[in-house]
Amino acid sequence: MQRSILATALLTALGLQLSVAHAETAATNSSDDNIDEVMQIIGSKQDAQKLPGSSAVVDAEQITIEANTDINQLLKTVPGVYIREEDGQGLRPNIGIRAASGGRSSKVTLMEDGVLIAPxxxxxxxxYYFPEAYRMHTIEVLKGAPLLRYGPQTTGGVINMITTPIPQQNRGKITTKFGEHNTQDIHAYYGGRAGDFGFLIDTVQRSSDGFKDIDRSSRDAGFDIEDYLVKLSWTGERQSLLAKMQYSEQVSNETYAGLTDKDFAENPNRRYGLSEIDQMDNQHKSFSLTYSLDLTDxxxxxxxxxxxxxxRDWFKTSTSSFINAANAGDAQAQAILDGTLDVQDLTYTHGDRTYESYGVELNVTTLLADHTLNVGVRDHNDSLDRYQPKEVYDQINGSLVFDRIIEPTGGDNRLEGGDALSLWVTDAWQVTDALLVNLALRYEDVDTYRQQFATPERADTPSYRSNNTQEWLPGASFTYDLNNNWQVLAGVHRGFSPIGGGATETDEPETSTNYEAGVRYSNDWFVEALAFRSDFNNQAEVCSLASPCSNGATSGTFVTGEAVVQGLEFQAGYEWQAGEFNLPVNFNYTFSDAEISATNPVTGVQKGDRLADIPEHTMSLRVGVEHDSGWNQYVVAKYMDETCVSVGCNNNTNAFSYTDSVFVVxxxxxxxxxNQATVFVKVDNLFDQQRIVSRTPHGARPNKPQTVSLGLEYSF
Incomplete structure (x- = not known):
């Protein structure tokens, strides 16, 4: 409480100082009146091409054209972003950026409308919760030193998803899409303004039977999703207020169970009967109130x-031991998976957890001559209640028969929490007409704790652990215009990843020094080439059942030590005109080299071991053939190289240490x-290329097969 009062008082005093400061130029407003600048971290595609740091914007046009409900597929078109698919439907993404590995997107700062959105x-x-991509208006990805304005994850990048803005005039839109596997997707909104007041009502309704078939079961492998969003705004002469409320619920018959390689080769869309009763059930609520005041001009x-x-309650079984044994040639393990051999004491866990996070963030932006200053503070609180009973079943004659319940103790019965105070100062200094320098300093003060109970009733004195982390995170970057077309840029900043609720007093967070440098060309073409490098003092993996660490741990962290991730990002875009046709082309490519840079005798990793989840090559190509009649065709091709499942796969001969490379069109x-209605046809995975895109959790897992859908957009 004292820290919160201190933070508020600090920024209040700062705001008063800035309000009376003399300034020679007016503050800049958002280029899009429909989107409050507080919600944005970049702005438009054009803004992204000028920042003193690498960035990208997946804009409303691309999102509309591709009609994607899967955030993974949209982000595959952004350089420097790595995707590890899991369910083939984008329900729980694993997103990495540069040196930040992708397990459950836990090393990336996730935001919605400028507000932290990770659980x-x-x-x-x-x-485990991720906002519905189908209701997003714009997606921003920020990398390099400017990301220090945000956080807490500052190594790889920030993803900010911007929801449907309140329209300037009363209007609405409905987008419907129906496809194979009884898939139905609807996004509808209506909003407008009356005088100083505005409103928006937005909903997404999605359902599917899924593309997998469960052995000996009439149950589908699909999902049902409902998502609702309401915005209310008021705009005065020099101030504005925006209230946002969101609610969603999801029931998905998803599992941690993958396949053996032999079974995957025969039918990648098979699911074992052991996973028949697996199901994720979750609900999410979010509330935010945003106030803006022009203190001066x-x-x-x-x-x-x-x-x-x-x-959330993800009820699921673990099949990893059976799959590993079957992959090694164990016929009994394979028979258990096939349902032809009875087995007792199969454990199914209720992954029952309740998360709450809340905070207050204050920021003052001011223009002082050639400087644009941001000074701010955020006070944030996290809390987790983990109470996970288990159910025991027997497999008899290929069917699951309930046996008993095991009440939760130990790691299944615990409370975790934390408080974090963040401070930042950034300065965008226009030194000359050609030189822009961005300076940033961020401070993170994080207290975390865990209480773990030995009895289901929590009547005992719990074991206790805690950690305090304090980090200063400086950064600097610049752009320099060589002429009207060519620009060079470079930057360096300190990366940081919080250590989590399970940390002890002696544990240290992951830290790194991150560099980037490159060149841009902008005329009719836009071309950007950037080299990046991240030097880790103590690179660490976050362990979970969904993403086991390289040492096999499913909780806590696995510190591998010193590591280097370096590479090259390249992107190019151009639009050709040919009579009645317009031909836009966008290409991006990323090369990454990620390895241990010093042998660690404690953990056993060796210098030269490849890191997990970071592919060496990724690529995307988007090509359009647009006709004056409005009948337009688009092709989106995406490639991702094989990845290591665990650290050091390059130094062993285990065939199960790698995923497959995959190319999808x-x-x-x-x-x-x-003028109001557009019909569209989409074919995902045109050539029906299914590969092992992940081996976690628990076995080989495919990407989505060829899927055809028909859609209609109607504006009113």
Missing amino acids: LPYVDPAA ASRLSAIAYRNEYH DLISRYPLS
């Missing part, structure tokens, strides 16, 4: 209060029926 950003950031105060609540055809 517990400091204590347990694993993204040159300074603005923004204040955000937010709260996120998330409850999507085709979209759009035709306008009128």
Whole structure:
């Protein structure tokens, strides 16, 4: 409480100082009146091409064209982003950026409308909840030193998802899509303004039977999702207020169970009968209140209060021991998976957890001559209640028969929490017409704890552990215009990843020094080439059942020690005109080299061991053939190289240490029926290329097969 009062007093005093400061130029407002600048971290595609740090914007046009419900597929078109698919439907993404590995997206800062959205950003950031991509208006990805304005994860990058803005005039839109596997996707919104007041009602309704078939079961492998969003705004002469409320619920018959390689080769879309009763059930609520005040013509105060609540129960079994044994040739393990051999004491866990996070963030932006200053503070709180009973079943004649319940103790019965105070100062200094320098300093003060109970009733005195981390995170970057077309840029910053609720007093967070440098060309073409490098003092993996660490641990962290991730990002875009046709082309490629840089005798990793989850090569190509009639065709091709399942796969001969490389092509055809209505056909995975895109959790897992869908957009 004292720290919260101190933070508020600090920024209040700072705001008063800035409000009376003399400034020669006016504060900059958002280039899009529909989107409050507080919600944005980049802005438009054009803004992304000028920042003193690498960045990308997946804009509303691309999202509309590709009609993607899967965030993974949209982000595969961004350089420097690595995706490890899991369920083939994008329900729980594993996103990595540069040196930040992708397990449950826990090393990436995730935001929605500029607000932290991971379940517990400091204590347990694993993204078992992820916002519906289908309701997003824009997706921003920020890398390099400018990301220090945000956080807490500052190594790889920040992903900010911007929801549907409140329209300037009363209007709405419905997008429907129906496809194979009884898939139905609907996104609808209506909003507008009346005088100083605005409103928006937005909903996503999705359902599917899934593309997998469960052995000996009539149950589908699909999902049902409902998502609702309401925004209310008021705009005064020099101030504005925006209230946002969101609720969603999801029931998905998803599992941790993959396949053996032999079974995958025969049918990648098979699911073992052992996983028949596996199911994820979750609900998410979020609330935020954003206030903006123009203190002077040159300074603005923004204040955000937010709260996120998330409850999930993922009821699931572990098949890893059977799959590993069957892969090694154990016929009995294979028979258990096939359902032809009876087995007792199969354990199914209720992954029952309740998350709450809330905070207040204050920021003042001011223009002082050639400087744009941001000074801010955030006070944030995380709490987790983990109470996970187990159910025991027997497999008899291929069917599951209930036996008993095991009440939770130890790791299944615990409380975790944390408080974090963040401070930042950034300065965008226009030194000359050609030189822009960005300076940033961030401070993180994080307290975490864990209480673990030995009895189900929590009547005992719990074991206790705690950790305090304090880190200063400096950064600097610049752009320099060589002429009207060519620009060079470079930057360096300190990376940081919070250590989580299970840390002890002696544990230290993951830290790194991150560099980037490159060149941009902008005329009719846009071309950008960037080299990046991250030097880790103590690179660490976050362990979970969904993403076991390289040492096999499923909780806590596995510190591998010194490591280097380096590579090259390249992107290019151009639009050709040919008579009645417009031909936009966008290409990106990323090369990454990620390895241990010093032998660690404690953990056993060796210098030269490849890191997990970071592919060497990724690529995407987006090509459009747009006709004056409005009948447009688009092709999106995406490639990702094989990855290591655990550290050091390059130094062993285990065939199960790698995923497969995968190349997928999507085709979209759009035709306008009128000024208000457009019909489209989409074919995901046109050539039906299914590969082992992940081996975690628990076995080989495929990407989505060829899937055809038909959609309609109607604006009113």
